[in-house]
Amino acid sequence: MKSSYNSHVKRIILGLVIFAVVGFIGKEISSPKSFGVYGHYRADAIQEEADRDMRHKTNTPCLPCHTHEAGLHKNGLHKTISCEFCHGPMADHITSGIKTGELPVKKGEEIRVLCLRCHNRAIHARPGDVIKTVVMPDHLRDKKVKETHTCNQCHHVHAPYNYIDQAKQALSIKEAS
Amino acid sequence: MDREKPELNEERRTFIKKVLKGTIAGSLLLVIPLRADDLETSEQIPEHIPEQIPGIRGSEYDMSRHRFVFIVDITRCIGCGSCCVADKREYNVPDGNYRTWVERYIKDIDENIYVDCPNGGLDGYQKPREDIDRPVRDTFFVPKLCNMCEDPSCVQVCPVGATFRSPDGFVLIDSERCIGCAYCIQACPYSVRFLNPVTHTAEKCSWCYHRVRRGLLPVCVHVCPAKARKFGDLNDKESEVYKILSGPGVITVLKRDMGNSPSLYYKGARREVI
Amino acid sequence: MNAAHENAITILTNYVFPNDLHVHWSMMIALYPYITGIVAGAFIVSSLYHVFGVKSLKPISRFSLLFALAFLTCATLPLLFHLGRPERNFNIMLTPNPSSAMAGFGYIYMLYGVVLLLEVLFIYRPTLVYLRKKSQGLMEMIYRALTFDSTNLSPESLELDRKIISFLAAIGIPMACVLHGYVGFIFGGIKANPTWATPLMPVIFLLSACVSGVAGIILVYILIKTFTNKPADTDCVRTCTNYLAGFFILDFVFEMLEVLSHSYLRTAHYHAVDELLNGPLYNSFWIGQVGILSVIPLILLGWLCLTRVNDTLFKIGASLVSFMLLLQVVFMRWNVVIGGQLISKSARGFTVFHPEWFDKEGILTAIVLMCAPLVVLFVISRIFPFWMEEMDEG
Secondary structure (H helix, E strand, O other): OOOOOOOHHHHHHHHHHHHHHHHHHHHHHHHHOOEEEOOOHHHHHHHHHHHOOOOOOOOOHOOOOOOOHHHHHHHHHHOOOHHHHHOOOHHHHHEEEEEEEOOOOOOHHHHHHHHHHEEEEOOOOOOOOOOOOEEOOHHHHHHHOOOOOOHHHHHHHEEEHHHHHHHHHHHHHHHHH | OOHHHHHHHHHHHHHHHHHHOOOOHHHHHHHHOOOHHHHHHHOOOOOOOOOOOOOOOOOOOOOHHOOOOEEEEOOOOOOOOHHHHHHHHHHOOOOOOOOEEEEEEEOOOOOEEEEEEEHHHOOOOOOOEEEEEEEEEEEEEEEEOOOOOOOOOOHOOOOOOEEEEEEOOOEOOOOOOOOOOOOOHHHHOOOOOOOOOOOOEEEOOOOHHHHOOOOOOHHHHHHOOOOEEEEEEEOOOOOHHHHHHHHOOOEHHOOOOOOOOEEEEOOOOOOOOO | OOOHHHHHHHOOOOOOHHHHHHOOOOOHHHHHHHHHHHHHHHHHHHHHHHHHOOOHHHHHHHHHHHHHHHHHHHHHHHHHHHHHOOHHOOOHHOOOOOOOOOOHHHHHHHHHHHHHHHHHHHHHHHHHHHHHHHHHHHHHHHHHHHHOOOOOOOOHHHHHHHHHHHHHHHHHHHHHHHHHHHHHHHHHOOOOOOOOOOHHHHHHHHHHHHHHHHHHHHHHHHHHHHHHHOOOHHHHHHHHHHHHHHHHHHHHHHHHHHHHHHHHHOOOOOOHHHHHHHHOOHHHHHHHHHHHHHHHHHHHHHHHHHHHOOHHHHHHHHHHHHHHHHHHHHHHHHHHHHHHEEEOOOOOOOOOOOOOOOOOOOOHHHHHHHHHHHHHHHHHHHHHOHHHHHHHOO
């Protein structure tokens, strides 16, 4: 093939133009559709994030089935506590209205660890107007119970003063009569 | 003990009555199996869960009409770590990465500051720190989460537009576009970002955008037993956050000199908090 | 993960944000500016001949271009190893974010690659046409493609080539500077990191790029000549070493200026930077980068450039200095990229970095990736003859 003095340059330029055009078309085809509606991002990503499944579903859906706990919980001092914090997220328990798993119920030493996350006075920075705290095991000694006692042997976990108030009431009635 | 039972039963009866009267539709939703399409809507928009942020449900959600802020009240935080636990569960955050965490600050009488945050505060703070020789003057907890900056560094540096600030002010991540370069992690002055070891894309706190759009509080705010975390719409003059921010209290943001203008405010933060 | 986490906490004297324990930009990101730096530096050596007419560099003017090309082909590999989702790498070309310092990479890299490749092809065109006539089969096909099926070597055609070469070499210089200065800006633009956020960062990266490029060429040139039992051009090596000295003095001055300005300005983050350089980075910065690998080469360079050293000794000295300066730049990249990330954004503590041997971004990968450009260079040498004199013999 006979080549003129600039045929290689022409071919290079042609090649670069084809490369650029193909690249541009490829870019237009593969760019996501909703890109740039609000800004330099895919606008659909907002709705996708909004549609993410909720795993925690507040206390409301728990109460209709767990009526006994519900009764205690809503009248007790722990009424602001989330069921799901101690027991785990609703999504691990009920899916599409059907029970799919058991949520754990803390027992024994676990209860003590759980209660002291909030109520341990040894951790300073727990203001009295926010939370009532105790020092262990001094609290057990004060109340004249065994040091092996777990918290829930005196305090009902869902309504901490429930038994204590009842006991006090019973005692005062006795005293009066 | 004998006295407890009748009282309890009575309580139970009234409760059931209330439930039947008040939330009969809601409770039935949970008990009676539903058709698939009903289920979908009931899970997407949980109408049976009472609204926690007024003005979201009902009419069409208008992104330009809201200005959400988050306030952390350091004087109320007790360092229980409920927020961290709930957050980890809500998003199945892999171990060793934190969308939110709670730091413990200790100041001794010589004004030395000791900060720690074992396991991001997930296990709570069960014991006082034992490696401090001098008497402790002050202890406080500082919860950390995404600052939702008005001028976010992460959005500025993301090379592909995979992280962005939505019209309603949330800095979110498009995990479909993220290439996992970690530039945003370098750029975030608050270190709230991490590379998810499962998806290999960047991740961070979203102030539970999916809950907010359903009219519910972020999960950390919802579970906080001490009301140390507050969330709301500043455009709603009745909201608690509006009252706090327009009130006389001292409100600060973290690393103000960075110039990112966070929408996360701290109430009662000492000057040592970084 | 958890064990490492606990371990890091106990090692630290003070507090690191929980998400800062992991160093996200590891060896791959230290390697990437190293490789692009060599590309930019080698290109500038060839431009000294092609644009600025430094005649004594003629023997390596072609070699340095191919050297740059070989490293350029491997420059993206460390990035692909680093990315969490490497299969999405084209997103950076599809939707580049105009406000991101990193987003330009795809286009700058591509344009620079085109300019470099075209310059090589135009410079080599007479040679390639000649080789095409001599070869058969596959090699003939390759040469036919590389000459764009044009055998025209008329004076008119060569004059056109000469103009195009000058143009490409001229725009190549700013592009090489942009390619590497911009890599420095990727770090310099991170205000959250006090060791990175300095306008000196692009300057330091650019100058160290020139140092590593020139040093790489001197070393590989002398090594190839030694192993092929041919004399290296003394005049050329001496000129290169002079340029190396010039670039390195500037580079070192700016590196020290950065440390000096940190310690003199004493801004809010000074204590963190100070403790970093005198703590975790003491060995790799003060002893490695500054003491052994900067001060000693400076003395050696002074000896080589300012006194009369005989040719054999000069070549040994130049190789040694080049090797040390190549290492100096490795240390500098390490101290900037990985060292900078050791400071937690809490400004209260440092994390630790443990390189793994068999990690995706581990030591083994780094070694393989550093050898890859040399393998590519060997392959290129089968197609493009490095040296003019080989042509004359043919």
